[in-house]
Amino acid sequence: MSATALHPSELPEQPSEPKNYLNVAHTIKSWLLTGDHKRIAILYLFSTGFFFFLGGLAAAVIRYELTSPAGVVLESETYNRVFSAHGIIMVFLFLVVVIPATLGNFLIPLMVGARDLAFPRLNLLSWYLYMAGGTIVLAGMIWGGIDTGWTFYTPYSSMYSNTNVSLVIVGIFLGGFSSITTGINFIVTVHKMRAPGMTWFRLPLFVWSMYATSVVIILGTPVIAITLLLVVFERTFKLPIFSPELGGDPVLFQHLFWFYSHPAVYIMILPAFGVQSELIANFARKRIFGYHFVAFSSIAIAGLGFLVWGHHMFISSQSMYQGVVFSLISFLVAVPSAVKVFNWTATLYKGNIRLQSPMLYALSFIGLFTVGGLTGLFLGSMGTDVHLTNTYFIVAHFHYVMVGGTVTAFLGGLHYWWPKMTGRIYNDGWAKINALIVFMGFNLTFFPQFIAGFLGMPRRYHYYYLMPEVQAYHIMSSAGASFLALGLILPVFYLGASLKNGAKASANPWGAHGLEWETTSPPPTFNFVETPVVTDEVYDFDPVSEYEQERATQEMVHPGTPGLLTKDGELKTGDRE
Amino acid sequence: MAAITHTSDHSHDDHHGPLHHQFESIEQQNESYIVGMWTFLVTEVMFFGALFLTYTLYRAMYQHDFFVAHEHLSIPMGAFNTIVLLISSFTMVLAVHFAQLKRARAVIANLWLTIALAGVFLVVKYFEYTSKFADNLYPGPSFTANKAVFEHNGHVPEIDLNHAQIFYGLYFGMTGLHAVHIIVGILVLAALARMWMKGNRLVTEDFVPTELVGLYWHFVDLVWIFLFPLMYLMPKPH
Numbered sequence: 001m002s003a004t005a006l007h008p009s010e011l012p013e014q015p016s017e018p019k020n021y022l023n024v025a026h027t028i029k030s031w032l033l034t035g036d037h038k039r040i041a042i043l044y045l046f047s048t049g050f051f052f053f054l055g056g057l058a059a060a061v062i063r064y065e066l067t068s069p070a071g072v073v074l075e076s077e078t079y080n081r082v083f084s085a086h087g088i089i090m091v092f093l094f095l096v097v098v099i100p101a102t103l104g105n106f107l108i109p110l111m112v113g114a115r116d117l118a119f120p121r122l123n124l125l126s127w128y129l130y131m132a133g134g135t136i137v138l139a140g141m142i143w144g145g146i147d148t149g150w151t152f153y154t155p156y157s158s159m160y161s162n163t164n165v166s167l168v169i170v171g172i173f174l175g176g177f178s179s180i181t182t183g184i185n186f187i188v189t190v191h192k193m194r195a196p197g198m199t200w201f202r203l204p205l206f207v208w209s210m211y212a213t214s215v216v217i218i219l220g221t222p223v224i225a226i227t228l229l230l231v232v233f234e235r236t237f238k239l240p241i242f243s244p245e246l247g248g249d250p251v252l253f254q255h256l257f258w259f260y261s262h263p264a265v266y267i268m269i270l271p272a273f274g275v276q277s278e279l280i281a282n283f284a285r286k287r288i289f290g291y292h293f294v295a296f297s298s299i300a301i302a303g304l305g306f307l308v309w310g311h312h313m314f315i316s317s318q319s320m321y322q323g324v325v326f327s328l329i330s331f332l333v334a335v336p337s338a339v340k341v342f343n344w345t346a347t348l349y350k351g352n353i354r355l356q357s358p359m360l361y362a363l364s365f366i367g368l369f370t371v372g373g374l375t376g377l378f379l380g381s382m383g384t385d386v387h388l389t390n391t392y393f394i395v396a397h398f399h400y401v402m403v404g405g406t407v408t409a410f411l412g413g414l415h416y417w418w419p420k421m422t423g424r425i426y427n428d429g430w431a432k433i434n435a436l437i438v439f440m441g442f443n444l445t446f447f448p449q450f451i452a453g454f455l456g457m458p459r460r461y462h463y464y465y466l467m468p469e470v471q472a473y474h475i476m477s478s479a480g481a482s483f484l485a486l487g488l489i490l491p492v493f494y495l496g497a498s499l500k501n502g503a504k505a506s507a508n509p510w511g512a513h514g515l516e517w518e519t520t521s522p523p524p525t526f527n528f529v530e531t532p533v534v535t536d537e538v539y540d541f542d543p544v545s546e547y548e549q550e551r552a553t554q555e556m557v558h559p560g561t562p563g564l565l566t567k568d569g570e571l572k573t574g575d576r577e
Numbered sequence: 578m579a580a581i582t583h584t585s586d587h588s589h590d591d592h593h594g595p596l597h598h599q600f601e602s603i604e605q606q607n608e609s610y611i612v613g614m615w616t617f618l619v620t621e622v623m624f625f626g627a628l629f630l631t632y633t634l635y636r637a638m639y640q641h642d643f644f645v646a647h648e649h650l651s652i653p654m655g656a657f658n659t660i661v662l663l664i665s666s667f668t669m670v671l672a673v674h675f676a677q678l679k680r681a682r683a684v685i686a687n688l689w690l691t692i693a694l695a696g697v698f699l700v701v702k703y704f705e706y707t708s709k710f711a712d713n714l715y716p717g718p719s720f721t722a723n724k725a726v727f728e729h730n731g732h733v734p735e736i737d738l739n740h741a742q743i744f745y746g747l748y749f750g751m752t753g754l755h756a757v758h759i760i761v762g763i764l765v766l767a768a769l770a771r772m773w774m775k776g777n778r779l780v781t782e783d784f785v786p787t788e789l790v791g792l793y794w795h796f797v798d799l800v801w802i803f804l805f806p807l808m809y810l811m812p813k814p815h
Contacts, residue, residue, distance in 0.1 A: 116599035222624035
């Protein structure tokens with residue numbers, strides 16, 4: 001800076017925007033070497049979006065292929081590679097990562113009132129590990145592909161598959177470490193970085209569920225890491241762990257695999273529960289019903305989730321008595337999950353409901369997750385599972401939980417916190433239409449799969465000319481997938497447009513309560529000008545003033561802006577006594 | 578860009594020494610490090626845990642073959658290594674102790690002593706591995722077909738070589754992974770010793786970084802305390 005220029009602080013009024021985490025620096029280097037949790041969240045948003053797009057492309061090919069009983073474009077070998085690519089990318093590079101790494105990274109320090117996560121450089125490292133892992137997985141898929149499915153069952157993966165199993169596994173291994181570092185960071189942050197007055201039971205439920213998720217991550221991920229590493233060792237050094245010809249036990253692999261991969265389902269869905277609790281409480285303008293129950297049900301799910309892996313193995317060689325126990329404990333998991341659903345619906349009761357776009361996602365989540373969860377009970381009971389296992393019923397079930405649950409909640413959360421992340425208000429009309437497109441497209445895609453699966457359509461098959469009667473369901477499903485794809489692409493446009501044309505968001509555009517809404521939108525690099533001191537509960541919408549209720553009603557009748565009156569907003573001057 | 582970095586540094590001038598910007602106080606920072614390290618060690622326990630589970634399963638399935646296969650391991654070497662690691666834990670504790678007393682020279686001496694003992698461990702391990710390789714006891718297609726390598730007291734026992742191969746697969750897998758942790762430990766200890774020698778305030782002003790390395794080192798030792806009896810000291814099955 002030249003000596004003649006005035007120092008910015010000496011100017012009487014600052015004409016330009018105040019510094020926030022986005023405009024503090026613009027170079028690529030400032031993004032790639034950042035320690036700021038908010039910037040890392042944005043990096044993750046783009047990279048998970050990229051992998052989601054690739055996984056979605058694979059899904060599109062699968063849905064196209066299945067429109068005819070004799071297949072359309074793919075050879076069987078190619079089909080195996082395509083559905084494996086879909087599964088591996090979506091599970092390991094999208095679902096496990098997306099909510100913790102984007103919303104979690106962005107919000108946890110804000111919500112607990114900290115300047116950053118406990119270990120910012122570790123956080124950046126986790127992104128690089130994720131990118132390195134993702135790149136290696138992609139390289140493996142492009143040069144040769146992988147045809148084991150996302151489950152890597154031995155001995156096929158360890159002895160027979162001629163595809164790029166080792167390379168892809170190394171990529172997943174690195175991605176696992178990215179998860180672990182994120183998990184450690186979150187746990188330490190929640191334990192040690194809370195602002196003065198932020199007691200455990202004043203934490204937003206999103207933080208509780210992210211904490212439970214982190215516990216699952218740090219306990220489960222190392223197990224899958226070493227298990228997959230053993231597969232690599234078996235392939236490269238012939239280390240005989242799972243090979244039946246030497247007396248090894250391939251079912252041991254299934255046990256170790258599902259010891260992680262069942263809890264991994266909770267890594268994917270628990271963050272969604274957290275988002276859901278925030279959305280429901282805010283758009284019902286009501287304290288969440290049974291805060292402690294919702295908080296502890298996350299912990300209960302995390303704990304019980306480690307005791308149910310055997311329900312993936314009812315038709316493996318595991319003992320029937322083992323199956324009975326696993327089946328029983330699986331039913332127990334339904335209890336804390338149902339506690340959550342009941343508490344969300346109870347929160348809605350007599351709430352001051354605002355049907356803005358995040359709320360539409362939240363409401364569709366309740367329905368879709370309930371369907372996904374209840375069909376899980378069919379699969380958790382051994383008798384029905386023997387009939388339904390390895391059919392499209394399973395495919396439909398876990399897509400209801402993963403897409404209907406996690407992706408819907410992610411979209412809801414993204415819409416809810418978008419003004420905070422970018423400082424812009426998007427077009428709520430488009431967002432509402434999009435929420436409906438996603439809901440309808442999703443149901444049209446996956447509901448027919450329940451029926452096809454019940455009729456006996458096996459998963460991972462692309463020829464079904466012996467049962468052409470399921471073609472109608474497949475065509476419905478493929479048509480629905482096109483709708484769903486539209487609903488997943490549209491946000492890119494209207495959210496992207498908001499960056500250019502959107503109105504500036506106030507600090508608290510939803511009139512929500514919580515520390516993340518007390519700083520500017522977008523927040524400054526260190527989040528808060530001064531460390532906040534917490535004196536009340538997070539869902540303190542009570543007492544809802546009469547005026548606020550009227551405002552909400554008016555907002556529903558004349559839906560103008562998604563922005564709502566804040567507690568200390570300007571419009572309140574006209575309030576009556 | 579540089580100017581911005583500079584100003585943001587200055588805005589935190591009140592935080593002296595090794596306190597990072599995200600923390601309020603040095604106590605909070607230290608507690609965070611310690612919680613973080615313990616959490617990391619939990620992941621390590623799960624990491625090794627899967628292997629210990631696998632080992633337990635196969636040992637229960639193939640008790641006799643595992644027993645015969647294990648007799649080829651050298652108990653004196655394993656015991657010597659156990660003692661070496663226990664002593665290295667003791668020198669590590671001394672290093673942390675002197676770090677608390679801010680006696681830099683004693684810390685440095687003990688850290689190098691720990692590194693030296695870790696080196697001794699690896700050298701012994703090297704000789705152990707070489708003797709196994711000499712007898713073709715590494716898993717793979719070239720695994721020994723000669724039962725005579727398991728000769729014990731002039732008598733060649735009955736053994737299923739496939740199961741022996743599983744034993745040696747686990748032996749190399751688990752001790753190998755442990756050795757990788759030892760090597761990482763040596764690197765971390767050397768980096769820490771270097772920081773002490775340079776008088777880096779990050780480590781000299783507070784004993785917590787030294788303690789964190791100590792926690793890791795004790796964990797690595799503890800893994801060996803489990804590996805030694807499991808691999809080397811099997812009772813004869815009935």
